[in-house]
Amino acid sequence: MTKESLNSSRTPSDGHLADTNPNSAQTLAASCSQPVLTLSQGAPVSDTASSQTLGQNGPVLLQDVDFIEKLAHFDRERIPERVVHAKGSGAFGTFRPYRSMRDYTSAAFLQDPSVSTRFLIRFSTVIGSKGSPDTDRDPRGFAVKFYTSQGNYDVVGLSLPVFFIRDAMQFPDFIHSQKPDPCTNIKNYAHVWDFFSLTPESLHQLMWLYSDRGIVKDFAKMDGFGVNTFVWVNGKGERFYVKYRFTAQEPFDIIDRKEGKRLAGQDPDIAVRTLHRRLALGDPIRYEFQVQIMKPEMADQLSFDPLDDTKIWPEDQFPFQKVGMMVLNENPKNFFTDIEQAAFCPANIVPGIEFSADKMLQGRTFSYTDTQRYRIGANFAQLPVNRPVSPVANDQQDGYMAYKNPPGCVNYKPNSLDRNNPQEAPMPCYPGMRYPGGTVQRSVLEKTDDYSQARTRYRSLPDAEKARLADAIGWELAQAPMEIRKRQLDLFAKVSADLANRVSREIYLFETGRKG
Incomplete structure (x- = not known):
């Protein structure tokens, strides 16, 4: 073999033998x-x-x-289908605000009209399974994931502005009443109306659901509503209640009950098909992002609770303000990867946006995220469709399908071995949301006293047990860096000088080899 042929069997970059197997x-x-x-x-x-096989026919x-x-x-x-919003479709697009909303929120994606933010919308039916027709009468999901520079912000809304119930505690009961009968697996209208007739708060939603807005065959002609009330916070720490609306820029279609049934049989995927075909032809779909804004102190002046999801805010008192335009223009590359694995969670908020005391929102912040952990796995946020564009740094690790475990060996806080990295983010120092029962805050207990009971316990030990305690601690601390030893010995000294001295002596004996 020539020198040239020998060299050609190796890759120039790493020196390993190349694979010459034909x-x-x-x-x-x-x-x-x-x-x-x-x-x-x-x-x-x-x-x-x-x-x-073993032989021709084995x-x-x-x-x-x-x-x-x-x-x-x-x-x-297959992964488990969503309990609600099982059938869905969606697409990507870009959002750009008309003007800065800094007077109301410090959220970065709402500050600069020259900066666009990518988003994902998922349209869905709430009650039906994955095989249900698009033209079922249904409140329909309208979920938006904004990929902002500060993390993902999810608005998990509906095509109607209100909901059937006001407390998330009732959500499983409501859904059970709408799903197929557990005995026959067929929708039971006695169950449906039994629940409604015992739940007067559902009346407002029924006026929407059974109106012309209850059946849709084209998502481009369907409005979206946040339903929940969020809180916007500006740079001064001023807070505002907000409700969202995503207004379709095309005229609404009227589909009555009979037309909906006909389409369900002839083309059950008509809305999904229309959305995909239109975007494939390069014809974008637009929604205008609008908000209603209310100062929290005004809530007591209203005849209803503005945090009640079964209520709308009167537009004459709280007019919709135009925030920006959302342009839907990109079909998913792969439906399962981009839509079925998409995880929308109302718990995903960004600085400048907070939760209100809306009971449905409070329940959804847990339930939706918990659902995704069950449905996709604990690391669902690592999937490309759910991954934020902003950097992620935390001490979460392992679990199914983890491929973005944090670098390094120190995975806890507080720590001194990695200078307590990643550092806690600096946040505005204004006080949290104020409620009659107190202010939302993160605080330690006022009465800590970390030493008295430890001191009493140590003093109660017989001398022989004190010696064994010092031996056990000393053997482990002898294997730790000097800085950590000193810090721990200083804490022991606050419990008992005798304890600190005993442990210090044990460390010395282990280090000098006088004790094994």
């Missing part, structure tokens, strides 16, 4: 204009239609890893 995936790929079929680990697959072999991987992965392709 049947390797790399070699095959290099010789083809298209990528070759491989296993998940990269090994090439030569036959994807025939399993390995049993299939367990060693056929191509066969095992193909079927085993297929068996696990």
Whole structure:
């Protein structure tokens, strides 16, 4: 073999032997204009239609890893469908504010009219399963995920401005009454109306749901509403209640009950199909982002509770302000990756936006996030569609499908070994939201006294047990850096000088080899 041929069998970058096997995936790929079929680990697959058998007609072999991987992965392709909002479709777009909203909020994505923010919208039916028709009578989900520079902000709303109940405690009961009968697995209208007839707060929503807005066949002609009340906070610490509306820029279609049933049979995916086809043709869809704003002190002057999700705010008192335009213009590259795995959680907020005491919102901040952890896994936020564009740094680790574990070996706080990194973010020092029962805050107990009971406990120990305690602590502290030893000995001295002296002596004995 010549010197040139020897050198050519190595990659110039890392010096490792190159793969010269003519049947390797790399070699095959290099010789083809298209990528070759491989296993998940990269090994090439030569036959994807025939399993390995013992002879021509014998049993299939367990060693056929191509066969095992193909079927085993297929068996696990489905993830649990959402309990509500199971059938959905969506797309990406960009949002740009008309003007700065700094008078009301410090949220970065609402400050600069020259800066656009990418977003994802998911449209859905609330009650039906994944196979339900688009034209069922339904309040419909209108969920928006803004990928802001400060993290993701999710607004999980509806196509109607109010909800059936005002307290999240009732949510499982409401959904159970609307879902198929547990005995027959068929929708039971006795259950539906039994619940409504015992829940007068649902009346307002029923006036919306059974009006012309209850059936939709084109998402471009459907408004979205935040339903919940959020709190905006500006740079001065001033707070405002806000409600959201996403107004379709195209005229509304009227579809009555009979037309909805006809379409459900002829084209049950009409809204999904129309959305995808339109964006594929390069025809964007627009929604205007609008808000109603209320000072919290005005709440007591109203005849209703403005944090009640079964109520709207009168527009003559709280007119909608135009915030900006949302342009939907990009179909998902892969439906499962971009839409089915999309996790919308009302708990996802950004600086400048807070939660109100809206009982439905308070419950949803837990329930939606908890659902995603069950449905997709604890690391659902690492999936590309859910990953924020802003940097992520925390001490969360492991769990199913973790591929973004934090770097380094120190994964707790407080710590001195990594200078307490990542550092806690500096936040505005204005007080939290004020309620009759107190102010929202993070605070330590007033009465701490970390030493008295530890001192009493140490003094109660017999001398022999004190010695064993010092031995056990000293053996471990002898393996820690000097700075940590000193810090811990200073704490022990505040409990008892005797304790600190004993432990210090034990460390010395272990270090000098006089004790093993």
